[in-house]
Structure formats: C-alpha cells, structure tokens
Amino acid sequence: MRSMKIFTALALLFTFSCQTWRKDEARTTASYEYEDHEEKNLRTFEKLMSNPNDGEKSRDFANYLDRQRSFFYVAQQLLFSFDEKLDVIYNKKQIGEQLTTDDVNEFTKIRFQNLIAWEFSERNLHEMLDLYYLTLKHANTEGSPYQKSCKWIVANVKKWVDEAWKKGDKSAIIILAQNLNDVNVQFGTEQAKVKAPSFDAYLKPTQAMLAEAYKRSKWLVANRKKTHIDTFIENKFTEYLKERSNESEQEFLNTNNSFRTPQALDELYPSPDGKGHVTGNRFPMGKWAMTFDDGPAPKHTQGMVNALTANNVHGTFFWQAQNIVKYPAIPQTKSALFSRASHSYTHANLPKQSSSGLDKEITRASTDFAKVVGEKPTMYRCPYGACGPMNGTIRTLIAKNNMLHIAWNVDTLDWQDKNPESIFQRSKKQIDSLGRGIVLFHDIHPQSVIATDKVIKYLKSKYTIAPLHKLIEESRGKAYHTP
C-alpha cells in the first residue's frame, strides 16, 4: 500500500510535468541530455528512495511530487495565457493596427510572468527527467537496493502516460512522452536488460490529438483556481516594476527573443531537430504552397510549369539530381513562378543507406544540383518522407548542407491513382479539413498535371497560394532564400 502511494505520486508527476502549450503543434523543447543530470536531483532521488522509514518515505515522496506538480501546473496555465495573448497582439501588428498603452502594459506584465513560469516549467521538466533516468539506471543495475522498485516503475510508466492522456492534461502528455523518449535514447535502451517503454504514439501526434489537447488546455486556463503561486508571481512583478521601466513593444515582439516567440513565428533554420523541419501545419490560416516531387521529367514538368503560368501561381519543385543532370533545360531556368529544391540523387530510401550512400543522396545531390542550377539548394525533401528520427544522421547531414527539410500535410496520392478527378476530390477533402499547408504532387505522371490544374483553381477560389519560401519567411519572421 505504501509503495503504491509512492508510485501513484510518481505517476502524478509524470502526468503534470513538463508540458508546453501550443495550438496545433507540440512545441519543441530542449532535448534531455544525460550530462545535464543535476547532483541535486540525484540526491533527491536517493533521499526519496532510501529513507529507512517506509511511512515517512511514502509521505515525503508524495508531498515532494505534489508540490512539483502544483508549481508546474500553474506555470503552464500562465504560459498558455501568454501564448494566446501574444498571438492576438502579433496579429494586430500584422494587419497594421496601432498598439494601445494598455496593450503594452498588459504585455509587459505577461512577459515577465511568462519568464517566471517558463523557469518553473524547465526546472520541473529536468527534475522529472532526471528521476526517470535514475529509475531506468537502477532498474538495470544488479545489486542496486532500489532495483525492485525501479523495475516496477519502468514497467508501469507507459500505462500511466496512457491513462493520463485519457484523463488529464493532453498537451502535457505529448511533450512529456517526447521527452521521456529522449531519455530512453540517451540511456541506450537497446542494450538495457529492463526494456524502457515505447512512446511512439505520442512522438508524431495527429491533428486530432493536437486539437483535443488545445481544447483541454483552454478549458483548464478558464477554470483553474488562483493559488499562492499566482500571488508569488504578482509580488515578483511588483518588485520588477520598481527596478525596470516598461519595455517597448518592439522588445516583446522581438523575433529573436530567446525564451518565447509568438506562436505565429517559428524558429526555422537548417537544423537536425524540429527547427529544421517544415510541415505547413503552422502556416498562416488560408495559405497554401504547391510542391512537386521526383522530376524533372521533360513533358510532365513542363506541364506543371504551364499550369503554374496559366494560373499565375507559384510552385516549388523537389528534383532528383540524376534527373537534373539528364534533363537540365528546366532546372537551368530561373523563374518567378517556381523555386528549385533537392529531392536526393536517385530517390533511394535514406534510412537503408550506408554513410557513403547518404553522402551521395544528400551532399553530392546538392553539389550536382548547383552545377546545373547555378547555386546550391536550400530545401530538401526525403524520398518516401523517410528522414529517420529528429537529430539522427540523415537530418544532421541535411542541416549540414544548409537545407531545411520540407514535409507536407496534404498528400494527393497522385502516384498511385491515375484518375485526375479522384485525385482532385481527395486533395480537396484534405485541403478543406486543414485550411493551410503544403500540397504534395509529383511532376512525373500525366494524371498529376491534370489534377494539379484542378487543385490550383480550387485553391485560388477559396484560399491563397503563396511561394513556399515566402510562407517560411512569414513563419520565421526573416528572409529565406531559395534558388
């Protein structure tokens, strides 16, 4: 019974820790590093685990974790409120509205509160991850006095996370599972005797999961009761006001702000983690980019260019280097209606390649692209969308070659369907359900050329088609050049 209390408390910590709110995508947090492992947390773990008095151990552990949970919970509500309000003011600026003094004062306050909340959030995250790492370590250490307890915890973590997803704070669970997965990777679970649980279901949350999580967060913010932590933050703010004068709106809307940027602004640059990965899910609502893979194939690529020209819209081609070398005419053409990007050398399945194979498919593809096009590509799309995990070898090499990785959120499935009308109907359905993003076509099939024209006309009638790199610029708040 006593040990059950301990485990329940740990479950609660798992449930409420380390969440970061966002509307439509899980915010990328700093990856867990074994080296970050704090001495303080090691001591906490040992203290909580080794108290000879079982009754005290149980009570102390539960109280400790409950306190962490409370702090974290409130911190996250504040982060959510901040993000929501920052979006409103950012959008005001985007449409050219003047900010009032009240706007500025309100945001000076919220910005400061956010900083405090963010600090709580990060601290709790690392404490919780350290405890999980230590649990894994002791579960795998023969002769450890905590081995039995830790084995039990490891065996139950996944169950707790799944239960928490059903009942609790869904945004938290998505981020939590992603961070727990990082710990598994750091720990090297391949070799471990006690296998760590898999959190795959949360690593790439679906749109439906994200929407559900956002709804839940919104409800929690509206319904939570004020606590002593709010008072603490209010008092801190009063102190802060005495020390510093109000900041200008430029400062809090600064896109280089290191701890928080408006949700509408993505931190996008070539990087092996989420910051180097574009899906289109966070583009401004109503805006779409057209993309075409696998060419150039003289006839069909020309067909796509004709469709873009006739409709006066922009598209981005992701070409295989082997085809660029073979059919250089269109790739050599610089046009305001299309951009040129890389789609490997031979369309090989990258996770199955050796390091020399990867070098050819990414680095050599980029070099040979430049020989024909005149400059290196700044965007890359993995064949079959298979880029391996974040921070893995493939994504690292793409970033090293100074390219963003571009995914998509509307797959027309045009390669496997030769009926242009059904391709169009399928695309339309996805477009209307998402409202923004990146459409994937292929410029090597005749049916795709016909379906592209239909999709473009539909998009033009209801939405806006914009150049992909312009939408990236809009998302990240600064220029992004592409050939």
Next chain:
Amino acid sequence: MKLTIIFALLSLFLVTTTAQARTLQSLAQLSNALLAQIDKPTCKLSSQQISEKSQALHSLIDEKTTKLNEGDFMILAQRAETCDKDCTCDIYAYALEKRERPIQMISDKAAKTQMADREKCMSQIKNICAQIKALK
C-alpha cells in the same frame, strides 16, 4: 538427366516470375485499399497516417518495379484484361510506365477507376486493415 535439369530450371523461372508478379498484385491491392480509405475510412486511419502508409508502400512498389523481368512483363500484359476486376490497373500502369514499357489498355483502365470500384475491390480482401497497418 538433361531434360530434368531443364525442366527444373524452367519451373524455377516460372515460380519466381509468377511470385514477383503476384507480389506486385498484392501491393497493388493494398494501394487500392489505401485510396479507398480516404472516402471510406473503415480502418480508422487519419489522412496523415494514410500518407505515411502510402509512402511506405511506394518504396516497396518501387523496389519490386526495378526487379521486374521479361517474364513479369508477360504476366502483366496478360493481366491487362482483368486488372479492373481487382483494381490493380493503377499500380501495374505505374510500374510499366516507370520501366518505360507502358501498356495502353492498362493505363486507360486505370484512368477510369472510380471510388465506388475501389471500395468494392477493397471489400473483397480479407484482413485489409491489418495489412495496411503492417506497412512500414
């Protein structure tokens, strides 16, 4: 003795080429089922999951396509008559066009395939959801 060896080799040839084409056929049926899932999501897959499965299938089909040999092409040519019955024309057309050996009848039939046809073909395959979910 010579006759036995020739017979054995011939059998082996026939078995392997048929197996190759059969494999492409089953992949083509899976492809059809995936397309049908957009309209009739009997396997409860999101469009994002369908896209992921489609990419995995694409890779498998490309692998098979590069390995097609003369025997397979002959078998595929014979299937032009029946591919519309199991909705495999699209993928046969894809494979043949990729290998620059298009067959007009297959391409034409593929272009005429309707969603209703796809759903009907999908309903004829057992354990389709498990097969789709197993795609990696």
